[in-house]
Amino acid sequence: xxxxxxxxxxxxxxxxxxxxxxxxxxxxxxxxxxxxxxxxxxxxxxxxxxxxxxxxxxxxxxxxxxxxxxxxxxxxxxxxxxxxxxxxxxxxxxxxxxxxxxxxxxxxxxxxxxxxxxxxxxxxxxxxxxxxxxxxxxxxxxxxxxxxxxxxxxxxxxxxxxxxxxxxxxxxxxxxxxxxxxxxxxxxxxxxxxxxxxxxxxxxxxxxxxxxxxxxxxxxxxxxxxxxxxxxxxxxxxxxxxxxxxxxxxxxxxxxxxxxxxxxxxxxxxxxxxxxxxxxxxxxxxxxxxxxxxxxxxxxxxxxxxxxxxxxxxxxxxxxxxxxxxxxxxx
Amino acid sequence: xxxxxxxxxxxxxxxxxxxxxxxxxxxxxxxxxxxxxxxxxxxxxxxxxxxxxxxxxxxxxxxxxxxxxxxxxxxxxxxxxxxxxxxxxxxxxxxxxxxxxxxxxxxxxxxxxxxxxxxxxxxxxxxxxxxxxxxxxxxxxxxxxxxxxxxxxxxxxxxxxxxxxxxxxxxxxxxxxxxxxxxxxxxxxxxxxxxxxxxxxxxxxxxxxxxxxxxxxxxxxxxxxxxxxxxxxxxxxxxxxxxxxxxxxxxxxxxxxxxxxxxxxxxxxxxxxxxxxxxxxxxxxxxxxxxxxxxxxxxxxxxxxxxxxxxxxxxxxxxxxxxxxxxxxx
Numbered sequence: 001x002x003x004x005x006x007x008x009x010x011x012x013x014x015x016x017x018x019x020x021x022x023x024x025x026x027x028x029x030x031x032x033x034x035x036x037x038x039x040x041x042x043x044x045x046x047x048x049x050x051x052x053x054x055x056x057x058x059x060x061x062x063x064x065x066x067x068x069x070x071x072x073x074x075x076x077x078x079x080x081x082x083x084x085x086x087x088x089x090x091x092x093x094x095x096x097x098x099x100x101x102x103x104x105x106x107x108x109x110x111x112x113x114x115x116x117x118x119x120x121x122x123x124x125x126x127x128x129x130x131x132x133x134x135x136x137x138x139x140x141x142x143x144x145x146x147x148x149x150x151x152x153x154x155x156x157x158x159x160x161x162x163x164x165x166x167x168x169x170x171x172x173x174x175x176x177x178x179x180x181x182x183x184x185x186x187x188x189x190x191x192x193x194x195x196x197x198x199x200x201x202x203x204x205x206x207x208x209x210x211x212x213x214x215x216x217x218x219x220x221x222x223x224x225x226x227x228x229x230x231x232x233x234x235x236x237x238x239x240x241x242x243x244x245x246x247x248x249x250x251x252x253x254x255x256x257x258x259x260x261x262x263x264x265x266x267x268x269x270x271x272x273x274x275x276x277x278x279x280x281x282x283x284x285x286x287x288x289x290x291x292x293x294x295x296x297x298x299x300x301x302x303x304x305x306x307x308x309x310x311x312x313x314x315x316x317x318x319x320x321x322x323x324x325x326x327x328x329x330x331x
Numbered sequence: 332x333x334x335x336x337x338x339x340x341x342x343x344x345x346x347x348x349x350x351x352x353x354x355x356x357x358x359x360x361x362x363x364x365x366x367x368x369x370x371x372x373x374x375x376x377x378x379x380x381x382x383x384x385x386x387x388x389x390x391x392x393x394x395x396x397x398x399x400x401x402x403x404x405x406x407x408x409x410x411x412x413x414x415x416x417x418x419x420x421x422x423x424x425x426x427x428x429x430x431x432x433x434x435x436x437x438x439x440x441x442x443x444x445x446x447x448x449x450x451x452x453x454x455x456x457x458x459x460x461x462x463x464x465x466x467x468x469x470x471x472x473x474x475x476x477x478x479x480x481x482x483x484x485x486x487x488x489x490x491x492x493x494x495x496x497x498x499x500x501x502x503x504x505x506x507x508x509x510x511x512x513x514x515x516x517x518x519x520x521x522x523x524x525x526x527x528x529x530x531x532x533x534x535x536x537x538x539x540x541x542x543x544x545x546x547x548x549x550x551x552x553x554x555x556x557x558x559x560x561x562x563x564x565x566x567x568x569x570x571x572x573x574x575x576x577x578x579x580x581x582x583x584x585x586x587x588x589x590x591x592x593x594x595x596x597x598x599x600x601x602x603x604x605x606x607x608x609x610x611x612x613x614x615x616x617x618x619x620x621x622x623x624x625x626x627x628x629x630x631x632x633x634x635x636x637x638x639x640x641x642x643x644x645x646x647x648x649x650x651x652x653x654x655x656x657x658x659x660x661x
Contacts, residue, residue: 185379190591218595258554269525
């Protein structure tokens with residue numbers, strides 16, 4: 001990347017301590033460029049939400065960052081004091097949570113919540129608060145009369161839009177979105193995605209978009225990162241990954257979605273289920289479900305059983321798979 | 332369809348009273364739905380949340396009593412069922428699998444408890460040993476092996492996919508002819524959804540079970556179903572063979588729904604649709620098409636007359652004043 005990235009995550013590791021300790025995010029590294037749309041895809045409990053919380057420094061005990069770094073516009077977020085973080089949060093980066101139903105305060109109007117958010121992070125004159133709230137609601141396609149509505153008076157799609165309007169209040173450089181469309185119907189989901197893209201091209205912020213639905217980001221993201229059992233297994237340009245997945249998990253995910261286009265064909269999904277992160281399998285975590293591991297040659301099989309594969313470049317892509325890396329070395 | 336369908340409903344309607352003492356209102360959850368499910372047929376009922384699709388399942392399962400309309404099982408009207416025996420038989424023939432496998436299994440019993448219960452109720456003649464054998468056979472049939480081990484497991488020891496398979500096992504135990512599957516895969520992880528969808532196809536093939544598959548996911552409906560009904564705001568707006576509807580959707584709502592499906596294979600043009608609106612809650616509705624506010628084709632007639640389902644092609648019906656049959660495949 002020629003331009004300096006907005007966000008640089010290096011070997012980020014998050015532990016949930018307590019009685020049954022587990023590593024929810026395991027040495028994850030990724031970059032997000034200015035104005036880029038990165039999709040982070042993974043199944044439930046793969047650690048994708050924990051990763052987002054760790055990046056935004058919103059982890060709650062017992063979760064704790066035990067290694068690695070998060071650099072945002074050159075600032076080291078991991079070692080920053082709460083007081084300093086407050087200046088960056090919302091102003092320079094913001095977060096849109098999964099369920100607007102729970103993230104909006106039910107007893108305050110939209111205007112009051114927007115005012116709270118602005119006052120908590122900057123000194124803003126009252127006139128400007130009003131002007132900006134109105135402008136942002138308009139931007140996301142909500143009539144400003146709803147400034148004085150309570151969350152329950154808005155539909156699900158409008159609530160999710162209001163959340164995005166709030167995240168945009170200070171036009172940040174980065175917005176982290178944690179499954180913002182998962183509670184919506186397909187039609188509302190589609191229109192929200194189109195809207196996010198439009199706002200992005202208008203305002204130029206970067207997006208990290210977390211989802212379990214790979215097909216949702218197929219059209220909308222520039223790059224895509226696939227997460228499995230707390231680790232990234234493949235990162236690459238969205239079109240390339242969909243056209244030719246390298247990691248067997250990515251390949252399996254693509255084969256798990258029925259399509260409404262093309263001929264109807266038998267699908268297999270991925271046998272088995274994701275591992276329990278309290279007792280992850282040794283070596284490659286996908287090995288028990290991997291179709292290629294079953295008849296791997298002895299040398300490769302030993303590697304798969306003992307060594308956890310690193311995320312290494314394969315062409316323009318990053319892939320964490322012993323077989324792919326071995327094939328690459330062999331030419 | 333020849334002969335008597337397995338299950339049919341005519342004019343199926345369910346209204347709920349909502350609001351307080353002063354403002355009694357009628358919420359129309361299901362309005363005049365006709366449907367037929369044949370032997371060994373998988374019919375998908377597709378709609379967004381609040382469209383009334385789950386209420387249809389609950390009416391067919393007799394968990395709700397319809398406000399009006401009739402349900403017939405093998406040609407016999409359900410209202411004529413008087414005895415406990417009749418009702419029990421019907422419940423044995425028509426089973427339900429629910430959406431959430433995390434809350435539909437009792438946490439204090441082994442997950443196989445429901446399968447045993449069902450056998451005791453519907454096949455009370457079995458000896459203890461035979462019953463256990465039967466449970467193991469059923470667990471095998473839904474892909475839960477080793478059955479002898481899983482028979483002892485508690486819900487918390489199982490993955491989501493396994494739990495939902497227990498849901499199907501429980502439904503299968505009464506040797507049903509029809510299973511009403513209400514969003515059986517929407518709570519499951521994407522990598523294991525296909526397995527449960529394939530299970531439905533296998534059960535149709537091996538056990539001869541029919542399914543009403545209720546879903547908001549049109550792609551999965553296409554994957555398992557033969558025919559499809561599309562619901563919008565308590566009405567069925569389009570029915571027909573799945574492939575025919577996908578190839579050429581007639582109702583503007585079906586068209587909107589299909590264009591919104593996220594799919595890597597979707598055609599590249601990202602048309603607008605950003606201001607497509609949302610489905611209405613149907614409270615004390617006035618006549619007229621319920622989709623007209625969002626419909627690009629709406630006419631004056633649509634605001635006054637509620638469109639009824641009418642034939643529009645081989646095996647196809649649509650409830651729209653504007654939709655036209657194809658000149659080519661008419």
